[in-house]
Each structure stands twice: as C-alpha cells, then as structure tokens.
Amino acid sequence: MWIEELSNGKFKYFERYRDPLTEKLKKVSVTLDKKTPRAQKTAQAELADKISKILAKKEGSDITFYDLYNEYYKNWSPTVKASSLRGTTANDKRILNKIGKDVKAKNVNRRIIQNLVNEMMDEGYAYSYYNGFKKRFHSILDFGVRMGYLEVNEAIFVKAPKKIKTFDEVQEKRESYLELNDIKKLLSVLRVTPRVEHIANFVEFMAYTGARYGETAALTVDEIDLETGTVTINGTYDRALKIKTTPKTDFSYRTITIPDNIKKIIQEQLELISLHRSVKGNDFNKENYIFFTVNGAAIDLDTLNVVVRRAAEKAGITKHITSHIFRHSHIALLAEIGIPLSAAMDRVGHTDYKTTLSIYSHVTKSVKIDIVKQLNDLI
Numbered sequence: 303m304w305i306e307e308l309s310n311g312k313f314k315y316f317e318r319y320r321d322p323l324t325e326k327l328k329k330v331s332v333t334l335d336k337k338t339p340r341a342q343k344t345a346q347a348e349l350a351d352k353i354s355k356i357l358a359k360k361e362g363s364d365i366t367f368y369d370l371y372n373e374y375y376k377n378w379s380p381t382v383k384a385s386s387l388r389g390t391t392a393n394d395k396r397i398l399n400k401i402g403k404d405v406k407a408k409n410v411n412r413r414i415i416q417n418l419v420n421e422m423m424d425e426g427y428a429y430s431y432y433n434g435f436k437k438r439f440h441s442i443l444d445f446g447v448r449m450g451y452l453e454v455n456e457a458i459f460v461k462a463p464k465k466i467k468t469f470d471e472v473q474e475k476r477e478s479y480l481e482l483n484d485i486k487k488l489l490s491v492l493r494v495t496p497r498v499e500h501i502a503n504f505v506e507f508m509a510y511t512g513a514r515y516g517e518t519a520a521l522t523v524d525e526i527d528l529e530t531g532t533v534t535i536n537g538t539y540d541r542a543l544k545i546k547t548t549p550k551t552d553f554s555y556r557t558i559t560i561p562d563n564i565k566k567i568i569q570e571q572l573e574l575i576s577l578h579r580s581v582k583g584n585d586f587n588k589e590n591y592i593f594f595t596v597n598g599a600a601i602d603l604d605t606l607n608v609v610v611r612r613a614a615e616k617a618g619i620t621k622h623i624t625s626h627i628f629r630h631s632h633i634a635l636l637a638e639i640g641i642p643l644s645a646a647m648d649r650v651g652h653t654d655y656k657t658t659l660s661i662y663s664h665v666t667k668s669v670k671i672d673i674v675k676q677l678n679d680l681i
Contacts, residue, residue, distance in 0.1 A: 313337045315345035319353045367407040374445040412459040433462035479630035487617040503567045504593045512632035512650035515625040519600045520546040523590040554651040633661045
C-alpha cells in the first residue's frame with residue numbers, strides 16, 4: 303500500500319492486485335481525511351475488501367442465484383420448444399420466490415433444496431411435479447458448475463421421495479388402457495351423435511395407431527399415403543400457439559402403417575375437406591389438418607376430453623379417461639396380437655421402454671387366458 307497527498311489536503315491510499323483474467327497488475331484506491339496509523343489501518347481494510355469483491359465478481363463465486371438463473375434461462379430458452387418453456391413456468395416461479403433475489407448461488411445447498419422438495423410433497427403435489435421441481439434446480443446449478451460459478455451441483459444429492467402407493471393405485475396405473483370391447487363401445491356411443499363424428503374419428507385414429515393427441519391434431523393431408531397405407535408423423539400441435547410445431551422428441555418422427563378402418567376414416571375426412579371447401583371456400587382448414595372442427599380449426603384437447611368422458615360414462619366405462627389412454631390402449635392391442643416390444647416402441651415413438659413394458663407386462667386378460675390354454679394343450 304502506498305499513500306499520495308491530494309491538493310485538497312486529503313490522502314489517497316492505493317493497493318495493487320493481479321487481474322485473474324488478464325494477469326496484469328491493477329490498482330484500487332480509497333480517499334481518507336487523515337494519514338494517522340488508525341487511518342492507515344482503515345484504508346488497508348477497505349482496500350482489501352474492494353479487491354476481494356472485484357476478484358469474487360470476476361471468478362463468479364459471488365453471483366446470486368437470481369442472476370445465475372437469468373443467465374441460465376438466456377442460454378437454455380432458445381434450445382427448447384415454446385411448450386417446454388410454458389411447462390417450466392410454475393416451477394421456475396416457485397424456485398425464485400422460495401430462494402429470493404439476494405441469496406448467493408453458492409449458498410443454495412442440498413439441505414435447502416431437499417426441504418423445498420419435501421415441502422411440495424407434504425402439500426400434496428404429485429410426484430411428477432415435485433420431481434420436476436428438483437430437476438429444474440439440477441439444470442440451473444449444473445449450468446453454474448459448467449460456467450465456473452460453482453464448484454459442485456448440490457442438487458445431485460437431493461432425492462424426490464416417492465409415496466408408497468396402495469394396491470388400488472398400482473392396479474389403476476397398470477390398467478391405464480381400455481380393452482378392445484370398451485374402445486368399440488365408446489366409439490359406438492360417440493357415433494350416435496352426428497355433431498361429434500369428427501371426435502369419434504379422432505379417437506379411433508389414436509386407438510388404432512398409438513399416436514399422441516398433438517400428433518393426431520397436427521396430422522396434415524400431405525403426410526397421408528393411402529396407396530401404401532402409411533402415415534408420417536413429423537409434428538405436434540401446440541395448443542397455446544395454435545400452430546403445428548416439431549414433435550415431442552427426435553424418436554417421435556416416424557412412418558407407420560395403418561389398418562383398413564383408419565384408411566376408411568382418412569378417406570372420409572379428405573372428402574369432408576373437399577365438401578366444406580366447396581361451400582365455404584378454399585380458405586377453410588387452410589392448414590390442411592386431417593381432423594378438424596366445423597370451423598376448420600384443429601381439434602381442441604379440452605373439448606375432446608369432455609366429449610369422450612361423457613361418452614365413456616354413457617358406455618358404462620368407469621376408468622378415468624383422457625386422450626392419452628388411447629395411446630396406451632393401442633400398446634395393449636399390440637401386446638395382445640403378439641407384436642414384439644421393440645416394434646411396438648418404434649410404432650408409438652417411445653424411447654424409454656418402461657412405459658411400453660409396463661403395459662406389456664400387464665397385458666389384457668384374454669391373452670393371459672390364452673396363455674394358460676396353450677400351456678394346457680401342451681400337457
């Protein structure tokens with residue numbers, strides 16, 4: 303440290319430090335009224351504090367969690383779809399509210415995160431939700447490690463505890479599909495009412511192809527080849543933006559064969575497009591969706607679920623019905639007719655075998671009865 307007297311009678315204290323980025327010597331200063339031993343000690347402490355703050359900022363160790371999140375989000379958000387951004391909104395908002403703006407990222411430790419995860423579980427949130435909350439912490443802190451702000455990702459030590467499921471809950475998950483007879487009963491009820499015929503066609507397509515709601519809603523005329531009996535799935539419907547976007551995963555891109563009943567449905571839908579355009583003009587359903595409403599728009603998921611649940615109730619089906627049950631039902635049908643697991647995964651665009659396997663392992667009762675019959679025939 304050295305001292306220079308100023309023209310106004312005050313004293314300027316200087317100290318050098320080495321910039322960790324440029325490796326060049328730089329200096330900081332502080333001005334005091336006196337040059338007494340006490341003043342020199344004060345200056346020394348203030349200079350040391352200044353240097354410490356400068357170095358901490360350059361090394362990133364003093365970054366707040368809030369600033370780290372914003373930097374992470376700026377880098378991450380352009381790499382994902384709009385639907386993924388919307389899906390993280392609630393978790394991200396909760397994380398930022400719980401941590402606060404001024405908390406240093408390095409102080410967000412495993413105990414804090416674990417307590418927040420446990421808190422969500424105690425509040426009755428579903429496992430998938432509070433596990434997603436934990437994963438968001440992991441992604442943010444992992445970015446901090448990669449950028450050199452943090453030495454360790456504390457979220458890797460956090461577990462999302464699973465509640466013990468009852469027998470009924472396990473059975474409900476295993477049986478999250480409809481038997482073929484129930485599918486036929488449901489379709490029969492839907493087809494009684496002409497104004498929901500388009501919903502019936504939509505449901506039948508999902509049940510006999512295993513396509514997701516978004517994939518079915520986004521299906522367009524140019525992705526159909528009735529001569530070869532194939533459908534190419536290369537997109538999904540974004541409900542919020544009301545547009546077709548890229549599919550859920552890279553594995554979702556696929557071309558599948560379709561049975562005769564689906565060929566017939568598609569042909570009917572193509573004829574309906576021509577009929578509507580002859581009356582309403584060529585701008586009707588200008589996106590060329592195969593399945594559409596009377597206004598030419600894509601079929602809304604909420605409307606679909608409401609109509610199907612009412613029909614299921616009339617058909618005497620007690621299972622909880624959402625559009626996704628038809629995807630699971632198709633997997634069950636594939637198991638019933640003996641399609642190999644890997645072929646079923648390719649058909650429905652699954653990368654993780656767990657979902658497909660769980661349905662295969664709990665295949666329909668008729669198959670189990672048939673297995674016993676065949677074993678008895680061997681005796």
